[in-house]
Amino acid sequence: KNQVEQSPQSLIILEGKNCTLQCNYTVSPFSNLRWYKQDTGRGPVSLTIMTFSENTKSNGRYTATLDADTKQSSLHITASQLSDSASYICVVSDSGGGADGLTFGKGTHLIIQP
Amino acid sequence: DTAVSQTPKYLVTQMGNDKSIKCEQNLGHDTMYWYKQDSKKFLKIMFSYNNKELIINETVPNRFSPKSPDKAHLNLHINSLELGDSAVYFCASSQDLGGGDTQYFGPGTRLTVL
Numbered sequence: 089k090n091q092v093e094q095s096p097q098s099l100i101i102l103e104g105k106n107c108t109l110q111c112n113y114t115v116s117p118f119s120n121l122r123w124y125k126q127d128t129g130r131g132p133v134s135l136t137i138m139t140f141s142e143n144t145k146s147n148g149r150y151t152a153t154l155d156a157d158t159k160q161s162s163l164h165i166t167a168s169q170l171s172d173s174a175s176y177i178c179v180v181s182d183s184g185g186g187a188d189g190l191t192f193g194k195g196t197h198l199i200i201q202p
Numbered sequence: 203d204t205a206v207s208q209t210p211k212y213l214v215t216q217m218g219n220d221k222s223i224k225c226e227q228n229l230g231h232d233t234m235y236w237y238k239q240d241s242k243k244f245l246k247i248m249f250s251y252n253n254k255e256l257i258i259n260e261t262v263p264n265r266f267s268p269k270s271p272d273k274a275h276l277n278l279h280i281n282s283l284e285l286g287d288s289a290v291y292f293c294a295s296s297q298d299l300g301g302g303d304t305q306y307f308g309p310g311t312r313l314t315v316l
Contacts, residue, residue: 122304131206131292131307132245175243192245 090115092180092193100199105168109196111161111178119189123152123163124177126195132177135163165198173200205229206308208293214314215283222279223311225293234276235305236268237292245292251276252298280313288315 092113101107113121120139124132136145136152138161144153149166165172178193206227215221227234236248249268250257256268265281280287290310296303 129310131294131309133307134304137304177245190247192247194242194244197243 090180090182090191092178092191094176094178094193094196096196097194098197098199100201101168103168103170103200103202107165107168107198109163109165109176109178109198111163111180111193113159113161113178113180113191113193115159115180115182115191117182118156118159119181121152121154121161121181122179123150123161124179126175126177128174135176168200170200170202173198206293206295206306208291208308208311210311211309212312212314214316216316217283217285219283220279220281221283221313222277223291223293223313224275224277225308226275227293227295227306227308228274229295229297229306231295231297231306232273233296233298233303234270234273235294235296236276236278237294237307239290239292239310241289248278249276283313283315285315288313 095110122137123135125135126132135147135150138145138154140156151164154161175195175197177195180191182189209224233252235250237245239245248259248262251270267279270276290312292310293308294305296305
């Protein structure tokens with residue numbers, strides 16, 4: 089059964105600090121992995137998408153890495169800001185295509201404190 | 203200039219009632235989705251709809267029925283509401299049905315069944 093596990097479940101850091109969120113998956117065959125940011129009371133917004141051949145991708149202060157061999161991904165946030173407070177969701181797609189091939193993680197709830 | 207919009211934003215109703223949630227996208231996408239996010243913030247896909255073809259998630263009770271009058275709209279009708287239906291429902295759209303397409307989410311509809 090395809091699964092996506094994220095850690096930690098929640099994280100509190102001070103403004104300006106860096107942090108790294110983890111995503112481990114067992115989805116097979118693998119097609120791509122995305123990170124979404126979901127602000128409280130809003131819908132998820134795509135941050136990055138990586139395919140099998142990509143091992144890093146950046147979007148501003150967000151940098152995602154992918155190790156397809158160990159089936160792990162991380163999302164690194166540099167110089168955190170108060171607006172980074174949100175849930176971060178890892179989503180893995182299998183190569184079958186279609187929305188039913190998407191497996192969602194439960195998210196990491198990140199709180200940035202001033 | 204909203205890309206994916208949903209109405210209503212909040213919906214409070216009694217058990218046993220029938221209700222509908224509307225979704226519209228102005229992105230010109232061919233595919234639309236409905237997701238359910240429970241109290242633990244776990245996103246689960248319910249339906250996807252591509253060019254008038256409905257793809258049903260078999261774990262969804264048949265009390266839930268999506269209706270798409272055209273490519274830009276996908277409404278969700280729920281019959282005989284139950285307490286367990288309380289959740290946030292997100293509509294999303296993507297250019298195509300493939301797992302590689304970025305999905306754009308609406309702001310969500312918080313349904314509370316009393």
